[in-house]
Amino acid sequence: MSKILLTGGRGFVGTNVREALAADHTIICPSREELDLLNFDSIWEFMADHSPDIIIHAAGQVGGIQANINNNYSFFYNNLMMGVNLIKAATNTSVGKFLNLGSSCIYPKDLDRCLLEDDILNGRLEPTNEGYALSKISVMKMGEFLHERNLNFHFKTIIPSNLYGPHDKFDSGRSHMIPSVIMKIKDAVENGKEVEIWGNGEARREFLYISDLVDFIGYAVNNMESIPIRINVGLGRDYTIKEYYDAISKVIGYTGCYKYNLDKPVGMKKKLLNIELANSLGWEPKISLIEGIEKTYKYIIGN
Numbered sequence: 001m002s003k004i005l006l007t008g009g010r011g012f013v014g015t016n017v018r019e020a021l022a023a024d025h026t027i028i029c030p031s032r033e034e035l036d037l038l039n040f041d042s043i044w045e046f047m048a049d050h051s052p053d054i055i056i057h058a059a060g061q062v063g064g065i066q067a068n069i070n071n072n073y074s075f076f077y078n079n080l081m082m083g084v085n086l087i088k089a090a091t092n093t094s095v096g097k098f099l100n101l102g103s104s105c106i107y108p109k110d111l112d113r114c115l116l117e118d119d120i121l122n123g124r125l126e127p128t129n130e131g132y133a134l135s136k137i138s139v140m141k142m143g144e145f146l147h148e149r150n151l152n153f154h155f156k157t158i159i160p161s162n163l164y165g166p167h168d169k170f171d172s173g174r175s176h177m178i179p180s181v182i183m184k185i186k187d188a189v190e191n192g193k194e195v196e197i198w199g200n201g202e203a204r205r206e207f208l209y210i211s212d213l214v215d216f217i218g219y220a221v222n223n224m225e226s227i228p229i230r231i232n233v234g235l236g237r238d239y240t241i242k243e244y245y246d247a248i249s250k251v252i253g254y255t256g257c258y259k260y261n262l263d264k265p266v267g268m269k270k271k272l273l274n275i276e277l278a279n280s281l282g283w284e285p286k287i288s289l290i291e292g293i294e295k296t297y298k299y300i301i302g303n
Contacts, residue, residue, distance in 0.1 A: 001025055002221065005052035005095075007037060007086065008059030013101060013210065015167040017058060020214045021221065028052060037082035043089040054097040054221060055090055057083065057139075062132070069265065072131030079132060083139030087146065087155070096152055097224045099217070102140055102159040104206075104234070104271055105133045114274035117159070117230040126268045144229060154224045158217065161234030161273050165210030165292065166299040178207055181245060182297060185254045195249075196259045199266035201242030206272050208235045209292035212285040219283060227281065234273035235285050241266075244289075251293045 002025045008014040009029030018027050028050050036042040037059055061071075061078045083100070090098050107115045108123025120140075125133045143155035164178035171183075188195045216233045239247075245258060278284075287295070 002053045003028065005055045007057050011058065012168045014058040016210045016214050017056060017217055021218060037085060040085045040089065043085050047089050047093040052095060054099065055086065055095055056099045057086055058101045069128050076131030076135045079135035080138055084142060087143050091146055091153060096154060098143060098155045099220055100140060100143055100155065100157040102157045103136050104159060104161050104273055105129045106137045109268050112270055114272050116274045117232060117277065128265055128267050156220065156224060156227055157230045158220060159230060159232045160213050161206040161208045163210050163213060164207050165296050170300060177205065178244060181248050182300065185248050185252050188256065189252055189254050194256060194259050196261050197241060197245060198261055198264035200260055200262060201240060203241050203266045204238040204270045205241065206234050206238040208285060209287035212287055216278065216283050228277055231277050232273040232275050233278050234275050236275045238272040247289055248293055251297055
């Protein structure tokens with residue numbers, strides 16, 4: 001049984017990780033008041049007091065496309081400093097294992113194919129979330145540089161596709177696409193509204209149900225020394241935005257029309273991860289899109 005310091009343990013990913021790993025590991029899950037990741041001294045003191053074996057870094061300032069556009073500076077600065085402070089404190093206190101949660105937004109924006117781990121830094125980033133992407137790339141590279149210098153510091157980055165599921169954010173200002181669309185269509189059904197789609201609905205996205213990511217994180221925690229230094233974790237296929245709207249409409253029971261707002265930003269046209277490396281380790285996603293939407297909608301209704 002390992003002692004794990006889980007940052008962001010009260011957020012979307014962190015809450016799901018905490019619930020899944022608590023039976024097999026000791027999870028240290030401080031609140032922001034207990035551990036300020038923007039304050040190096042706070043992290044240093046916390047690490048010295050608790051002596052974790054592994055760090056899972058899932059904390060971050062996150063949001064949907066409009067939140068990123070409006071807050072590029074703070075998304076860059078806050079996510080960068082949280083990661084830098086945590087890695088520095090980990091190496092200074094001899095924590096030997098660091099599992100970093102990356103993001104698929106760190107990939108170049110114009111690659112019209114599945115994205116390979118080696119594609120990072122080989123093209124321009126999507127401008128709508130450039131600040132967040134640059135912070136995640138910088139933290140990843142810092143950890144990799146330290147690993148090259150000290151092979152006993154096992155720093156690994158999991159790069160998940162877009163995610164959804166229980167404990168996600170479901171308010172329109174902060175949510176990502178699937179939870180936002182679920183709430184939008186739920187409201188349309190209950191109040192007789194028309195559903196608006198940003199753009200023409202043809203951009204493609206890949207969404208993974210959160211339990212599949214958590215399953216891989218559990219594997220990674222037990223195999224930190226042998227897993228690749230970067231690894232994609234996704235569904236392995238993508239859908240158009242309209243197909244997501246159609247699937248959610250089917251689950252909720254919306255039978256109305258869509259209105260396309262071509263003045264709104266849509267982000268990258270395509271973003272699909274190549275998951276062959278994860279598959280080679282014996283992992284594959286278990287939850288289909290429809291099943292994941294049904295589970296998420298059930299969670300919303302129950303909470």
